[in-house]
Amino acid sequence: MTNRRIATILTTLGGCLLVPAAADAHVSFHPNAIPAGSEVTVNIRVPNEITKGDISSVALKMPGGVLEALGDPPPGWTFQATTKKLAKPIKTDDGEVTTEVTKVVFSGGHTPPGQFVNLPLTFSMPSSAKAGQVVSFPTVQTYSDGEIVRWIDPSAEDEHPAPTIDVTKAGEALLDVTGGDAGPPAKLPVDLAGPVSSGTSGSGSVSPAPAVTRTIVKHDNDSTLSVIALIIGALGLITGLAAVTRRRTATP
Numbered sequence: 001m002t003n004r005r006i007a008t009i010l011t012t013l014g015g016c017l018l019v020p021a022a023a024d025a026h027v028s029f030h031p032n033a034i035p036a037g038s039e040v041t042v043n044i045r046v047p048n049e050i051t052k053g054d055i056s057s058v059a060l061k062m063p064g065g066v067l068e069a070l071g072d073p074p075p076g077w078t079f080q081a082t083t084k085k086l087a088k089p090i091k092t093d094d095g096e097v098t099t100e101v102t103k104v105v106f107s108g109g110h111t112p113p114g115q116f117v118n119l120p121l122t123f124s125m126p127s128s129a130k131a132g133q134v135v136s137f138p139t140v141q142t143y144s145d146g147e148i149v150r151w152i153d154p155s156a157e158d159e160h161p162a163p164t165i166d167v168t169k170a171g172e173a174l175l176d177v178t179g180g181d182a183g184p185p186a187k188l189p190v191d192l193a194g195p196v197s198s199g200t201s202g203s204g205s206v207s208p209a210p211a212v213t214r215t216i217v218k219h220d221n222d223s224t225l226s227v228i229a230l231i232i233g234a235l236g237l238i239t240g241l242a243a244v245t246r247r248r249t250a251t252p
Contacts, residue, residue, distance in 0.1 A: 025049060025116070026161060026181040027058075027139050027151045033166045033175035033184055036131050039068075040174060043118040044163070046141060048111050053145035055111035058119060060163075061138045062101050065126025067092070069101040072120035077109045110144070131169045134183070136162045156180045 025047035034040055048055050062069060067090065071079030083099040090097045104121065111117040129135055138152040139162060153161045164183030168175070177184035 027141065027163045028182055029137070029163050029165050030118075031174040031176040032164070033168050033177050034125055035172045035174070036129055036167050036170045037125060037127065038170070039122065039124045041072075041120060041122040042165075043120055044106075044139075045116055045118055046111070046139075047116040048113050048143075049149075050143060050145075050147060051113055053113070053143035053147060055109055055117060055141065056144045057105065057107040057109070057140075057142040058117075059103060059105045059140045059142075060121075061103055062123070063126055063129070063135050063137070064100065065128050066101045067097045067099075067124050069104050069121060069123040071104060071106060072122070073106055074109070074117065074119070077106050077117075077119070080105045080107070125167065129167045131167055133167045135165045135167060137164070138162045151182070156182055 027047070028045050030043045030045055031040075032042075034042075044058065044060065046055060046058050069081045071081070073079045081101050082103040082105075084102050085099055086097070101123070104123075106119045109117060126135075136154070138150075141149040141151060143149075149160060151160045151162050153159065155161060156164075161180075161182040164180075166177070166184045175184075179185035
């Protein structure tokens with residue numbers, strides 16, 4: 001077997017290993033484990049999974065109790081927040097707040113097929129969100145050809161799960177945790193967060209700053225085990241092909 005044939009086989013195997021990752025992309029937050037009572041900046045990562053049409057709009061329903069939300073739209077995008085009046089004003093360190101944010105919309109974009117867009121969003125975690133809880137953000141993604149994808153399913157195993165954030169203890173670090181396409185493992189243990197991020201005050205609020213990232217891997221993830229098995233099989237095939245080539249080269 002020629003070296004060119006071996007190279008062709010290896011290229012095909014490599015392409016097969018990459019397909020599952022592309023097919024499983026979902027809307028997700030980064031970081032995705034946030035301390036209770038904090039104000040943070042996150043990236044909403046939105047993939048374009050169709051063959052025709054650009055991502056043109058992304059709308060998120062905010063959980064109750066978000067008092068402020070600010071967007072930093074990429075070039076070509078715009079940001080808008082929808083609010084409603086609170087039944088009872090809330091007193092904060094910055095004064096009295098009379099409204100809460102119910103929805104945010106990024107629109108006007110042109111993210112083509114095979115790419116994703118990061119949409120920066122700064123918001124305050126609801127005071128009702130306690131350590132150990134999982135907060136869901138139902139999302140509607142619109143394409144330029146009119147197709148709409150609703151990321152609103154309640155379970156991570158569903159086809160279009162809503163992106164989620166795990167709430168950790170107040171004052172702990174921001175984390176970007178692996179374990180699910182739409183968010184970290186459900187009910188992330190609250191003691192997994194590392195040291196307090198720089199810029200964190202004694203009250204536990206976190207200023208918008210780069211996240212302290214720690215990767216936590218779920219070892220019981222069936223898809224991970226499948227990928228590992230596929231890689232091991234590919235390595236075995238590579239070794240066998242190389243041995244056959246050496247023997248044929250050595251034969252007079």
